[in-house]
Amino acid sequence: xxxxxxxxxxxxxxxxxxxxxxxxxxxxxxxxxxxxxxxxxxxxxxxxxxxxxxxxxxxxxxxxxxxxxxxxxxxxxxxxxxxxxxxxxxxxxxxxx
Amino acid sequence: xxxxxxxxxxxxxxxxxxxxxxxxxxxxxxxxxxxxxxxxxxxxxxxxxxxxxxxxxxxxxxxxxxxxxxxxxxxxxxxxxxxxxxxxxxxxxxxxxxxxxxxxxxxxxxxxxxxxxxxxxxxxxxxxxxxxxxxxxxxxxxxxxxxxxxxxxxxxxxxxxxxxxxxxxxxxxxxxxxxxxxxxxxxxxxxxxxxxxxxxxxxxxxxxxxxxxxxxxxxxxxxxxxxxxxxxxxxxxxxxxxxxxxxxxxxxxxxxxxxxxxxxxxxxxxxxxxxxxxxxxxxxxxxxxxxxxxxxxxxxxxxxxxxxxxxxxxxxxxxxxxxxxxxxxxxxxxxxxxxxxxxxxxxxxxxxxxxxxxxxxxxxxxxxxxxxxxxxxxxxxxxxxxxxxxxxxxxxxxxxxxxxxxxxxxxxxxxxxxxxxxxxxxxxxxxxxxxxxxxxxxxxxxxxxxxxxxxxxxxxxxxxxxx
Numbered sequence: 001x002x003x004x005x006x007x008x009x010x011x012x013x014x015x016x017x018x019x020x021x022x023x024x025x026x027x028x029x030x031x032x033x034x035x036x037x038x039x040x041x042x043x044x045x046x047x048x049x050x051x052x053x054x055x056x057x058x059x060x061x062x063x064x065x066x067x068x069x070x071x072x073x074x075x076x077x078x079x080x081x082x083x084x085x086x087x088x089x090x091x092x093x094x095x096x097x
Numbered sequence: 098x099x100x101x102x103x104x105x106x107x108x109x110x111x112x113x114x115x116x117x118x119x120x121x122x123x124x125x126x127x128x129x130x131x132x133x134x135x136x137x138x139x140x141x142x143x144x145x146x147x148x149x150x151x152x153x154x155x156x157x158x159x160x161x162x163x164x165x166x167x168x169x170x171x172x173x174x175x176x177x178x179x180x181x182x183x184x185x186x187x188x189x190x191x192x193x194x195x196x197x198x199x200x201x202x203x204x205x206x207x208x209x210x211x212x213x214x215x216x217x218x219x220x221x222x223x224x225x226x227x228x229x230x231x232x233x234x235x236x237x238x239x240x241x242x243x244x245x246x247x248x249x250x251x252x253x254x255x256x257x258x259x260x261x262x263x264x265x266x267x268x269x270x271x272x273x274x275x276x277x278x279x280x281x282x283x284x285x286x287x288x289x290x291x292x293x294x295x296x297x298x299x300x301x302x303x304x305x306x307x308x309x310x311x312x313x314x315x316x317x318x319x320x321x322x323x324x325x326x327x328x329x330x331x332x333x334x335x336x337x338x339x340x341x342x343x344x345x346x347x348x349x350x351x352x353x354x355x356x357x358x359x360x361x362x363x364x365x366x367x368x369x370x371x372x373x374x375x376x377x378x379x380x381x382x383x384x385x386x387x388x389x390x391x392x393x394x395x396x397x398x399x400x401x402x403x404x405x406x407x408x409x410x411x412x413x414x415x416x417x418x419x420x421x422x423x424x425x426x427x428x429x430x431x432x433x434x435x436x437x438x439x440x441x442x443x444x445x446x447x448x449x450x451x452x453x454x455x456x457x458x459x460x461x462x463x464x465x466x467x468x469x470x471x472x473x474x475x476x477x478x479x480x481x482x483x484x485x486x487x488x489x490x491x492x493x494x495x496x497x498x499x500x501x502x503x504x505x506x507x508x509x510x511x512x513x514x515x516x517x518x519x520x521x522x523x524x525x526x527x528x529x530x531x532x533x534x535x536x537x538x539x540x541x542x543x544x545x546x547x548x549x550x551x552x553x554x555x556x557x558x559x560x561x562x563x564x
Contacts, residue, residue, distance in 0.1 A: 019480070019482060019484045020403075020463060020484050021403070051253070052169050052254060057471060057474065084254060
């Protein structure tokens with residue numbers, strides 16, 4: 001089943017560039033899903049280019065920043081998948097409210 | 098520029114580049130006949146080797162492992178304090194030991210001064226710093242990763258960790274054997290290693306420490322740069338074990354006194370069989386690795402190759418070449434042909450410059466900027482949009498071509514010189530070898546310019562971290 005990808009969020013996420021590869025995460029197919037509910041809560045899942053990519057922390061925070069800038073978004077949760085440190089990354093980018 | 102508070106791994110990298118410049122400058126001088134005439138056979142050459150092996154290669158590996166290995170298993174380094182001690186002991190040891198060797202070479206070997214009786218003790222004191230530092234480094238890493246790792250998010254991480262565990266073990270083993278040899282224990286009549294001298298640690302250092310570390314790194318860096326996966330993990334595991342068998346068999350056979358050649362005709366002994374089997378396994382492991390890496394590059398999602406990948410592809414080509422060359426040198430005709438000329442030197446330099454140094458240079462072009470981004474982001478400083486903003490991209494490409502072509506030309510010069518010497522004999526080949534010496538000298542210069550451009554780019558990257 002194809003993952004859900006909200007077009008507005010995907011358009012905004014094109015602004016997140018992987019500094020190592022110089023391309024947007026969207027164009028590289030590294031955004032696994034991007035959803036937005038009626039209350040404006042966005043959820044984005046991404047897969048870094050490697051399970052040991054050192055800049056995954058940075059990418060997660062950039063995705064969060066750009067998602068929050070998208071139209072109609074009130075809150076955003078970002079999840080990194082398939083990284084050696086995904087638990088730490090997800091905790092740091094989604095602090096308890 | 099205030100870089101005093103640089104994290105540990107950046108300081109390892111910075112020191113490594115400085116040692117590359119100093120040691121490389123000496124190597125550059127040695128390649129010229131006028132200098133070589135005076136320095137050949139002196140401890141000045143040993144000083145250069147210490148700077149390159151411990152200063153350039155080992156400091157880079159230590160810095161990379163101290164940061165990348167804990168990240169792979171989502172842990173912190175077991176002890177930052179032990180890391181600091183490793184860093185300072187290595188620097189004291191490298192500067193002191195290489196300095197004492199250079200001083201001994203100039204004063205005693207060239208000018209004929211008689212050094213005081215206690216002078217070797219000074220050298221040994223500095224060697225002790227290196228030995229202690231290596232043991233602490235190994236202890237710190239093993240306490241970080243343990244002997245087994247469970248719950249890995251990706252099996253290829255486990256593969257890389259296996260390579261790192263093995264490489265650290267070979268490194269410690271090399272240091273122990275070298276220390277025993279330097280202390281004279283291996284010349285004791287009761288020692289089972291009585292035939293061994295310090296050169297016999299070569300399989301453990303070149304294949305075990307340097308090559309295994311590079312392979313472990315390539316198994317996760319190369320897929321990262323190409324957005325692909327290791328295509329065949331079973332073959333990769335076979336490759337890991339084949340190389341281990343190769344290193345252990347050739348290493349043990351050498352330590353117990355096997356001759357340096359295989360395929361000796363009717364002269365078959367258990368040691369020569371062990372050595373032959375070891376060379377076959379090492380060859381299988383090496384070529385399986387090149388095959389897997391080539392397969393990974395061919396199936397990549399990302400078409401454009403970054404600067405690191407370009408260095409890797411050149412390094413893998415040289416690695417395959419040095420493997421073929423190495424097997425030929427282990428045969429009787431090969432060894433006899435190359436024994437007393439520059440062909441053996443060409444093989445050694447193809448391995449340590451063409452494979453090891455080019456891989457490290459390529460890795461540094463990505464690892465240092467990536468880790469710098471992490472550091473800049475953590476300190477809420479400006480982060481570059483792309484890593485290539487952190488250095489001069491055109492000079493990086495130029496440094497790649499100059500270094501790669503420089504290695505090729507230098508090795509061709511050495512092999513050509515060795516060939517005419519083997520055919521005509523040393524004295525008769527004086528004139529015939531001259532064009533090859535010119536070729537070597539020219540391409541060493543090209544290589545040196547490539548290294549200087551690389552070092553300048555590393556300086557620029559670290560400059561982003563200044564306060």
